[in-house]
Amino acid sequence: MNQRVRSETAANAQRWARRLCARVDNILAAHPSADRDNVRHTLILLEQPPLERLQRSLIRGRAFAIFRK
């Protein structure tokens, strides 16, 4: 990846993060008791297709079960 593409990618990532934070802030303004991380993770997951959301949930659930044994 050349320097220009890297800069554009980083700039896009920063724009995405700013938009995400603004959306989280808006939701927290309407739901002050909500947990910021829960809201942020939900908004991130909503950008993924449903099957990928389930895939992540199952991987983490199974890893947690192994860890508990």
Place this chain on the structure above:
Amino acid sequence: MAVPLPFSENELRLLGALLDHKVRFMIVGLSAAALQGAPVVTQDVDLWFEHLGDEAMSRALREVGAAYVPPSIDNPPMLAGAGAELFDLVIRMDGLGTFAEELEHSVEIPLGGYRVKVLALGRILASKMAANRPKDKLAIPVLRDALAATQAAAQRRPNT
């Protein structure tokens, strides 16, 4: 790189056979919540059937080499055989209406070429609050926050 499906080929075949045979069921519990964006963890996929063990369900399961195992004194009802390992059977949903009532409020989610009914996030929250077991209590705040976030996201995209 392609994202791997959470379902194996056998598991997808099992779901497909149930749908092909018009068996009425939906995905419930935390896997249903995860499909709708809630950041929760789970180890299995809970299925709620309108008529557990009826002829259509048995025929569909036979077709893919699986079977319905009725409850015994020590064990709950379960599915066994090819593609059944991931799925758990739910025999009652605390705090909810009948299967038919809840099906009306379910959402349809595309899963590997099929469209599967999934209990709506708000109804999953209601069932966890009614069940109120220690593990449900852990999930309730996450589900509540996820519901707020998904509703806000839906308002931003009214046509999706």
